[in-house]
Every structure is written in structure tokens, then in C-alpha cells.
Amino acid sequence: MCILSMSKKYIYQGNFKMTTTTTQTKAVIDTTVPVANALPSVITKEYAHALPIDELVALLELKDPEIEDVVYSDPRWNEMVTVDAGELFDIIPKGAVRIKQRKYRHPKCVASNPFYIPQRDVLRRVLGWWCAPERPLSLYLYGETGTGKTEMIQYFADKLNWPVSIMQVTEYSRSDKAQGSYVLHNGKTPFHYGPVAQSMKYGWCLILDELDKGNGDFHCKLHNPVEGKPMQIDDTGEIILPAEGYRCVGTGNTSGGGDISGRYLTSNRMDEAFRRRFGVVKCDYPAYDIECAILTSRNNPDSPISKKTIRRMCRFATEIRKALQAPEIEAKCTTPEELASAKLPVERLGCAFSTRILVAWHQYIMVFGRQFTPLIESFNFVFGESLDEEDRPAVFAILQRIFGESINHADEWTEEKK
Ligand SMILES: Nc1ncnc2c1ncn2[C@@H]1O[C@H](COP(=O)(O)OP(=O)(O)OP(=O)(O)O)[C@@H](O)[C@H]1O
Ligand SMILES: [Mg+2]
Incomplete structure (x- = not known):
């Protein structure tokens, strides 16, 4: 009342x-x-x-x-309709899986990226975890920056009309903010639930974004919410029970074991007891074909970036990542034949060329003028200028190998136009 x-x-x-x-x-x-x-x-x-x-x-x-x-x-938010998952997600065959979707679009539903193309393996695992009759473990998606982790869960929740609460975790995140606090309103001080309490109480999807940046104390206070067990609010003593629709998903750049790559300096090693409360899905960059499809779908229909340039951009992304992951791939190869079939580039790199950067490059080619601005300008803007000195020669060698002279020209330039 x-x-x-x-x-x-x-x-x-x-x-x-x-x-x-x-x-x-x-x-x-x-x-x-x-x-x-x-x-x-x-x-x-x-x-x-x-x-x-x-x-x-x-x-x-x-x-x-x-x-x-x-x-x-209001109980209407929990009303569900059962729908064919194949109707919601293109990559699931029609008639294969039925899934519950909220009947009403909740004000906490977040419209997701309309160009998002989910990766089949990740989507399959998210779907399985989401629909399981019980969830003793929360879900943790981890991987290099810009692999689409945060958007994956937003995309999934959006399709199901599921309300979401996103908490951006940092070194300084505090559990009292997650639980809620007293606020001043019209001369009174009612308690306002924080993102974790709201998600549990009302049955929303809680996204703990960049969870591995959090400190040990914050993680410790999340043990119960992550395990789907009741949480007591420190300030009021109220016990919050997890409602039926509650889901908890964490994202991070590391598996929880701390940063060993040197790329994610602010990621912390998570306590063993906390880590074991998650089912873990590793997210890699989308495959070449998917990235081509993402860029093509983002093309301006009146002046699309040519197929040739899009293919080169995605090949470049693939090569750069191979150079980044080469030591890891080499270590897994047990025979010279395996190593040969991995087709690793000679370059070695310490920087990640993400799908986020690829999409931004595509966008800035259009913004800077597809038909009259050299591709190198937009490339330098989104990636080239921010490279560490030790990575620069290798990145430009790969760029040169894939684009040749055309990188110094606008889209659709060909040797004949010289
Ligand atoms: N599968 C995809 N389909 C379409 N776009 C994608 C996809 N994956 C990544 N992107 C692009 O990359 C951007 C970054 O995605 P997102 O924020 O989900 O990455 P992330 O993995 O959470 O990165 P970080 O670790 O830095 O938080 C998106 O805004 C989108 O432009
Ligand atoms: Mg993210």
C-alpha cells in the first residue's frame, strides 16, 4: 500500500x-x-x-x-505465452523448441541492437540454461572485449520481453548499492530497492556486467543472489526471495582467474567459492561469415560499402585475431601437421581487434565518405592511431597483405582506376 x-x-x-x-x-x-x-x-x-x-x-x-x-x-508482468523459439531466433529450427515469453512488454525491457546476429554455440547454451527447470548456477559469459557478450544477453532478454536490470561492476561497487538504499521522497525516506534486490523480487534478468572487475567483498555479498537463494537486505532486514522469472548473468573479460594476458589489467581474480556458482560460456569473436553478414546488414542501402571491402575487412579481423591467439593455438598443437593446418600468420600481437571495432570501422568509412576518403583514414581513427608501438608494424603488415594498395584509396578503387 x-x-x-x-x-x-x-x-x-x-x-x-x-x-x-x-x-x-x-x-x-x-x-x-x-x-x-x-x-x-x-x-x-x-x-x-x-x-x-x-x-x-x-x-x-x-x-x-x-x-x-x-x-x-503487478502479477500481469509474470503472465507468459509459450512461443516457438524458432520464430524468435532465426538460427533455431522452427518447431524444435518452445519457450516462454512475457505477455506484456515491461518498462524495464531494453530494446537490443537490431543488427545483432547471435553465435549459434553461445545462443544454444544460453537457451539451455535459461529454460532449465532449476538454475543452481548463474551464467557467466566471458571473452575478449567486443565479442558481443553484453549484447547477447540483452538480445536474448529483449526477444522474450524479459525485464532487465544492468549493474556495471567496478572495483568500487558496493553491496549496499546492489541491495538498495533509503531515499528522500516528499519529506519521507522510503527504501528504494537496488538492481539485485529488484531483479530477485520482481523476477527480472540481472546483468552483472564486467563482474570480474568487482572486489572480493562485493562478490561475497552476491553469493546468495548468484546461487538463487534468499538474500537479506542489510538496511531493512527484509528477506528477498528469488521470484520465478529471476535470472542472473555475469559478463567479464577473464574466466575469473584474473588477467593473464596483460590486456585486462583491472580484472581481478575471483574467489573460488564465487566462481563455482556460475556455469561458464566462453565467447569468441563471430566467425568470418557472421561478421560479413553483420557489416552487410549495417550497410547504407543507398550507398553500400562494396562486398570486396567488407570481405577484406573481415579477413583482416580474422588474421589479426590469429596473430593474437597464435601462442595459445601453437601450445595446443601436438604435431607439425596440426600446426601447419592452423595456418598461423608469422606476426604476433598483443592487441584485440574486436567486432565492436570492426563495426565502428564500417560506420566511419560511411561517415568519412565511402567514395572519396581513403580507407586508411577511418582505420587509423578506430584502431591504427591507438596501437602500442610494438604492435604497429605487425598490424600494418597484415593490413597491407590483405588490402594492398587499395587501403590508401576510397572504397571500390581498383588497379584499373590508377
Ligand atoms: N554477434 C554480433 N552481432 C552484431 N554485432 C555485434 C556482435 N557481437 C559484437 N557486435 C558489435 O560489437 C559491439 C560490442 O558488443 P558488446 O558490448 O556486447 O561486447 P562485449 O563482449 O560485452 O565487450 P566488453 O568485454 O568490452 O564489454 C556491439 O555494439 C556490436 O556493434
Ligand atoms: Mg560488455
């Missing part, structure tokens, strides 16, 4: 507009529309439940933590 300040008169109608200032909340009333309902001074769960969904969501504009709790507790 929530009691509104009696000193103010809230008038509610289908198309009212709320504006919040630092000191008060005002209802701006459109006088051209007749007043439909006066908002009661007490908003109960029963009252909220009788409202149409859009009017229920409009109550959030009051920015009142107690009303927020009433809105998010």
Missing part, C-alpha cells in the same frame, strides 16, 4: 503528463481532455491491478519508490 502526499492533488487521466522537479512532482493537466479519474490518495496493489497496463506504467512517472513497488509487483 502506498499513501500519496495529501498536500497535493493528483489528477489522473489517460494522457496526463507528469513533470518532476527537484522539490516536487506536478501533474500537468491537458484541459482539452475531460478528467477521467482522480488518482486516489492511497494506491493499493488492487487499485493498480485494475488499471490498464499503459496507465499502470504511467504511475512510474511519479517517481515514488512505494508506487514503483506497487507497479512492479
